[in-house]
Amino acid sequence: MDEFLEKIKENIIEGRVDSQDEGFDGTKAGQPGVTELVQEAVNKKISPVDILTKCLNPGMEEVGSLYEKGEYLTPDMLASAECVKAAMKLLDPLLVNENIQNKGKIIMATVQGDLHDIGKNIVSTLLRGSGYEVLDLGTDVSVGKIVETVKETKARLVGLSALLTSTMGRMEDVVEKLKKEGLRKNVKVLIGGAPISMEFADKIGADFYCTDAFDAINKLEA
Amino acid sequence: MPRGLKIKKQSFLTEAECRIVHEGSCRLLEETGVELTNPKALNLFKEGGAIQKGNRIKMSRDMINRAVEKTAKNFIMKAKDPENELILDTKSPRVHFGTGGQALYVLRKENGMFKKKEAVTQDLVDILRICEKLDHVDFITRPVEPDVPDEEMDLEKTRLFLAHTTKHMNLANLIIEDCLPDIIEKVGDRSSISFISCVAVSPLNLVSPTVEKFIRIVSEDIPVAISSCPQAGLTAPLSEVGEIIQVNAEILSAVVLANLVRPGAKVLYRGIPITSNLHLDVSPRWCQPESIRRIALISDITYFYGIPCCGTAAVSDEKKPTSQALSEKVLGWIFEAASGAQFINSALGMLEQVMTVSPEQYIIDDMGISLVKKYLSMHPGADLKETGREVVFKALETFDVKTTREMEKEIANRIEFIYSPKEEYSPDYINNQVDHIVNAVSSAKSSSKFLKDSRKGLRKGWLYMGKRIEGAMNLKEVLKTKDGILGMRLRGT
Numbered sequence: 001m002d003e004f005l006e007k008i009k010e011n012i013i014e015g016r017v018d019s020q021d022e023g024f025d026g027t028k029a030g031q032p033g034v035t036e037l038v039q040e041a042v043n044k045k046i047s048p049v050d051i052l053t054k055c056l057n058p059g060m061e062e063v064g065s066l067y068e069k070g071e072y073l074t075p076d077m078l079a080s081a082e083c084v085k086a087a088m089k090l091l092d093p094l095l096v097n098e099n100i101q102n103k104g105k106i107i108m109a110t111v112q113g114d115l116h117d118i119g120k121n122i123v124s125t126l127l128r129g130s131g132y133e134v135l136d137l138g139t140d141v142s143v144g145k146i147v148e149t150v151k152e153t154k155a156r157l158v159g160l161s162a163l164l165t166s167t168m169g170r171m172e173d174v175v176e177k178l179k180k181e182g183l184r185k186n187v188k189v190l191i192g193g194a195p196i197s198m199e200f201a202d203k204i205g206a207d208f209y210c211t212d213a214f215d216a217i218n219k220l221e222a
Numbered sequence: 223m224p225r226g227l228k229i230k231k232q233s234f235l236t237e238a239e240c241r242i243v244h245e246g247s248c249r250l251l252e253e254t255g256v257e258l259t260n261p262k263a264l265n266l267f268k269e270g271g272a273i274q275k276g277n278r279i280k281m282s283r284d285m286i287n288r289a290v291e292k293t294a295k296n297f298i299m300k301a302k303d304p305e306n307e308l309i310l311d312t313k314s315p316r317v318h319f320g321t322g323g324q325a326l327y328v329l330r331k332e333n334g335m336f337k338k339k340e341a342v343t344q345d346l347v348d349i350l351r352i353c354e355k356l357d358h359v360d361f362i363t364r365p366v367e368p369d370v371p372d373e374e375m376d377l378e379k380t381r382l383f384l385a386h387t388t389k390h391m392n393l394a395n396l397i398i399e400d401c402l403p404d405i406i407e408k409v410g411d412r413s414s415i416s417f418i419s420c421v422a423v424s425p426l427n428l429v430s431p432t433v434e435k436f437i438r439i440v441s442e443d444i445p446v447a448i449s450s451c452p453q454a455g456l457t458a459p460l461s462e463v464g465e466i467i468q469v470n471a472e473i474l475s476a477v478v479l480a481n482l483v484r485p486g487a488k489v490l491y492r493g494i495p496i497t498s499n500l501h502l503d504v505s506p507r508w509c510q511p512e513s514i515r516r517i518a519l520i521s522d523i524t525y526f527y528g529i530p531c532c533g534t535a536a537v538s539d540e541k542k543p544t545s546q547a548l549s550e551k552v553l554g555w556i557f558e559a560a561s562g563a564q565f566i567n568s569a570l571g572m573l574e575q576v577m578t579v580s581p582e583q584y585i586i587d588d589m590g591i592s593l594v595k596k597y598l599s600m601h602p603g604a605d606l607k608e609t610g611r612e613v614v615f616k617a618l619e620t621f622d623v624k625t626t627r628e629m630e631k632e633i634a635n636r637i638e639f640i641y642s643p644k645e646e647y648s649p650d651y652i653n654n655q656v657d658h659i660v661n662a663v664s665s666a667k668s669s670s671k672f673l674k675d676s677r678k679g680l681r682k683g684w685l686y687m688g689k690r691i692e693g694a695m696n697l698k699e700v701l702k703t704k705d706g707i708l709g710m711r712l713r714g715t
């Protein structure tokens with residue numbers, strides 16, 4: 001069985017989400033990837049906690065250290081994060097029974113009027129990879145929709161992205177509306193994007209300004 | 223004499239290669255088409271014979287070819303001073319250099335130190351005044367926006383342009399569509415202005431409300447650059463071939479739309495197939511050799527169609543005026559100019575990619591461009607392996623940078639990289655790339671697919687990794703020139 005878990009871990013490190021993936025050397029298409037392997041593990045009634053602690057977590061740790069050493073590049077890390085996301089989709093319902101919770105829900109959105117989503121998508125993927133449940137609302141998302149989603153899902157984290165000076169103001173609107181609806185004290189607001197700064201975050205009363213996904217993870221875990 | 227540098231165009235792609243790129247792009251537009259939800263644009267496309275499938279619109283090769291044929295092949299971009307007119311024509315190409323935008327910050331030299339500040343209206347005025355005096359700035363793309371509310375932006379920008387420049391006014395971004403008639407009334411002659419429209423969001427998506435503004439601008443017979451600027455590995459394949467097919471398809475779809483709005487539309491082809499920093503923070507790589515190469519290849523495609531090219535060059539990552547920035551900028555200009563892009567906008571005067579402008583950098587860049595022009599007219603059609611290095615060195619020496627053997631090697635490496643194809647332009651490979659794009663576009667998250675596919679190319683060294691050019695620049699003359707131009711305002715007159 002350990003060999004089987006080891007295989008899941010290896011596939012996470014290699015970033016093979018499913019059997020379609022050819023892998024690094026281009027020869028692995030057709031062989032089961034993380035999705036198939038985790039499904040098999042679930043069918044075999046292997047403990048989801050074991051999968052989490054023996055495959056996903058150490059797998060991502062290894063990926064992190066390969067990245068630090070410069071052997072892994074950003075797409076490699078993101079591919080592994082995608083694998084964790086695929087695995088968590090299968091494991092989440094089971095982990096709830098085990099009384100183990102993920103690190104929490106975070107709503108991610110690019111604010112109204114803004115279509116830039118490259119940065120937001122990367123942050124979403126990495127947050128998922130490090131164990132957050134991400135609800136990505138997409139781009140051009142209205143203040144109302146964001147606040148509604150906070151209400152509906154009871155998420156305690158909201159990540160906002162804006163790349164245009166003309167749309168930065170919508171972030172302040174979100175903070176204000178959260179206050180108005182009496183939700184502000186339950187929610188931490190993270191903001192990011194090229195024109196955003198610490199001063200701006202302070203000015204509008206956001207909790208964190210993040211330069212990138214790692215910064216966000218550090219600040220959330222501090 | 224009209225503005226612009228007459229050049230002998232250098233090509234990277236053969237006509238046959240351009241043709242198979244065209245074929246690949248047509249296949250994309252026929253099979254997958256572009257995502258489009260704007261009702262006005264959808265109606266135009268459908269009336270013109272395109273087919274709607276869900277939220278995508280597909281168009282035939284025939285429709286595309288007809289649109290390319292109809293598109294204006296030459297036109298004049300006028301200016302307040304007739305001496306500043308620009309003639310765009312691929313048959314008898316002239317290269318023009320202009321500024322770019324839109325920066326958020328300005329670097330101000332205070333007490334001998336560069337300080338970064340938020341750009342405001344006064345910065346726009348200063349830059350317009352500086353550029354009015356610089357001989358090698360042929361036209362002005364709005365560098366920073368005035369700090370007025372959005373509702374006032376379009377007209378205030380127009381007013382400031384009219385007051386401070388006699389060169390062609392590329393207003394770049396139309397904020398409020400209904401302001402267009404007032405802008406036209408203000409400028410008098412509509413051919414003295416132009417816009418840039420980022421209608422295409424990669425991969426293959428024509429976005430509202432940009433597309434609606436685009437339709438309006440075209441219907442008013444105002445020249446507009448159709449922009450597509452993916453980041454390879456994120457919003458397009460990392461492959462040069464794949465990215466170019468995709469950019470071309472995106473722009474062609476807008477060319478079709480433009481001609482449905484107004485047959486014979488005056489559009490510029492603004493394809494910017496850059497890469498992204500997949501080693502680190504996935505930020506755009508604009509000035510790195512692989513991107514300089516890709517941008518030059520796009521110029522070949524525009525010549526294949528005979529549509530005027532809005533080029534891009536000189537977008538450096540550097541945050542201050544440095545020799546590294548100068549080396550990147552000059553190399554970008556020489557390749558883009560030699561490849562015959564007629565309306566080169568972007569980063570004249572800019573730093574930190576396109577986030578910051580610097581009054582000093584405008585003056586430095588004007589000098590850089592003057593050298594590029596001098597060398598290209600002295601050695602028309604010359605191999606840039608030699609000329610490129612010479613110009614970069616000459617530029618560095620102009621600012622008293624001590625050049626070394628190591629620098630020489632680095633510049634030679636960059637040029638070598640620009641000249642070396644990494645992939646083949648064969649029908650099979652093109653089809654393979656089209657399949658990749660179709661596959662990515664049809665999946666829920668195209669960026670994951672592109673990222674994943676990029677892992678192999680990265681390991682084959684498709685992103686250039688080199689060294690910085692280090693060496694202190696002497697900016698004494700630059701500061702003097704700047705004070706000469708802006709001094710009057712500083713003294714309060």
Ligand code: B12
Pocket residue numbers: 113114115116117118119120122123158159160161162163164165166190191192193194195210211212213216323324325326394395418419420422423424432451457503504505506575576577
């Ligand atoms: C790519 C790009 C585009 C693409 C967007 C594609 C896409 N799918 O996103 C296209 C071509 C469509 C585009 C369009 C436009 N763009 Co644009 N674009 C850019 C560009 C070059 C890069 C942005 C990017 O993707 N960077 C890479 C990512 C990874 O970085 P990032 O977004 O900053 O995100 C990182 C961090 O900031 C942080 N982060 C970001 N968000 C969040 C959120 C949270 C919660 C956290 C924790 C962290 C975080 O983490 C990320 C990962 O490290 C920037 C210039 C620049 N260098 O920023 C201009 C820029 C943002 N665009 C600009 C402009 C003007 C426009 C247009 C208006 C142009 C036009 N004339 O039509 C349109 C606007 C469309 C719209 N309504 O939104 C300007 C904005 C200027 C201003 N004053 O506001 C910029 C700055 C360029 C410039 N100087 O002119 N653009």
